[in-house]
Amino acid sequence: MPNTSSGSKSKVTMKDVAKHAGVSQSTVSFVLNNVADVSIGEETRKKVLAAVEELNYKRRPQGLYVPSPVVPTLGFIVDEVATSPFSAITIEGAQEAAWQHGHLLEVGMTGEDREYETALLNKWIAQGVVGVIYCSILTRSITPPEALGRVRSVLVNCHSDQVHYPAIVPSEVLGGFAATEALIERGYQRIAFIDGEMWMEAAKDRLAGYRNALTTHNIPIREALIKEGNFLPSGGYQQTLALLDQTPVPDAIFCGNDLTAVGCYEALKERGLRIPGDVAVMGYDDQEIAQHMNPGLTTVLLPHREMGQWAVEFLLSPGDTNTKRTVKLECPLVIRDSI
Structure with a gap:
C-alpha cells in the first residue's frame, strides 16, 4: 500500500498500482488506455484492473470541460x-x-x-x-x-x-530530528551519523536535525560518531568500516541517504553483524531500493x-x-x- 503520513493516506499513483499488480508502470498505462497495438495477456489485464479497484486508483480526469479553445x-x-x-x-x-x-x-x-x-x-x-x-x-x-x-x-x-x-x-532539519528520535525511542544510545558532502544544504540540515535530537534527549554528541560521506554507497561502506573500528561500536547508524545505507549494509554484513540485531540502520529519501533491501530499510520520505x-x-x-x-x-x- 502507498506510504501514509500525518494519519492520512497519500494519493494512489500509477506506480502504486503497478507494484500492487506486480507489473511495470508501462503495462498499467497500456491497460488503462486500451492501447490496441500492444499485446497484453488477459490474466495480466485482470490483475491490473483488480489492483485499480482495490486501491481505488483515480485516473486523470477524462473529457475535461475547457471554456477556452486553448488549454491554459x-x-x-x-x-x-x-x-x-x-x-x-x-x-x-x-x-x-x-x-x-x-x-x-x-x-x-x-x-x-x-x-x-x-x-x-x-x-x-x-x-x-x-x-x-x-x-x-x-x-x-x-x-x-x-x-x-x-x-x-x-x-x-x-x-x-x-x-x-x-x-x-x-523540512530537512525536522526530518533528521525525526529519524534520530525514532532510534532513540527504540532504545539506541550510541547513534552514528554518516552524512553527505557538507557543501550540500540537505547534508547540513540533516546533520543539524541529528544533533538537535541528541541534545533534546540529553545524549552526548560524540564527534567521532559523525562521518562525512558522499551520499553514495562507496561513502557508506567506507565510513561504516571506520565506525566499526571504534570501541565500542555504534548500536545504530543513521545514513544521510538511502544510497549511503546500501554501502552501510554491505560493510555490516561483511563484518558478520546483523541488522538490526547488532546494529540498526536508518536511511533518508525513501528511494525505490529501500523497500527491497534485506531487511527493508527504515527511512525518511522526501x-x-x-x-x-x-x-x-x-x-x-x-x-x-x-x-x-x-x-x-x-x-x-x-x-x-x-x-
Whole structure:
C-alpha cells in the first residue's frame, strides 16, 4: 500500500498500482488506455484492473470541460532530470495537479543555462502562461532569472535569499530530528551519523536535525560518531568500516541517504553483524531500493510529489503570490525492519 503520513493516506499513483499488480508502470498505462497495438495477456489485464479497484486508483480526469479553445498552461523549469529520480517525481505530481485543474504542464530542462531559461520564459510569457514553477534538483539558495519576476511563479526545492519569491522545500532539519528520535525511542544510545558532502544544504540540515535530537534527549554528541560521506554507497561502506573500528561500536547508524545505507549494509554484513540485531540502520529519501533491501530499510520520505502538487495549487490559488513565503513540507518516517 502507498506510504501514509500525518494519519492520512497519500494519493494512489500509477506506480502504486503497478507494484500492487506486480507489473511495470508501462503495462498499467497500456491497460488503462486500451492501447490496441500492444499485446497484453488477459490474466495480466485482470490483475491490473483488480489492483485499480482495490486501491481505488483515480485516473486523470477524462473529457475535461475547457471554456477556452486553448488549454491554459503552467510552465515547469528544472535544471536536471536524468541525474536523479526526484525531478521526475516532482514533475509527475505537478502534472497530475495541473491536469486536475484543466491545465497543461510544459516542462523545460535548462541545465541552469541562464540564456536558455530567459528565452523559455519569454516564450511562455508571450503565449500567456498562467504561472511558472522553478525547480532545482538540489535543495539550495538560487538567484532566479530576472524574467521569472514578470510572471506568477513559485520556487520548488530551492529558495532565494536575494529576491522575494514564494518557495517550498523539504523540512530537512525536522526530518533528521525525526529519524534520530525514532532510534532513540527504540532504545539506541550510541547513534552514528554518516552524512553527505557538507557543501550540500540537505547534508547540513540533516546533520543539524541529528544533533538537535541528541541534545533534546540529553545524549552526548560524540564527534567521532559523525562521518562525512558522499551520499553514495562507496561513502557508506567506507565510513561504516571506520565506525566499526571504534570501541565500542555504534548500536545504530543513521545514513544521510538511502544510497549511503546500501554501502552501510554491505560493510555490516561483511563484518558478520546483523541488522538490526547488532546494529540498526536508518536511511533518508525513501528511494525505490529501500523497500527491497534485506531487511527493508527504515527511512525518511522526501515529499517531492507533494511539493509539485503544492506548487500548482499555490499558483492557481486566488491569493497573492508576490510576497516571500517559504513553506517547509514534512518529511515523514517510513518504518521498515532495519531498526
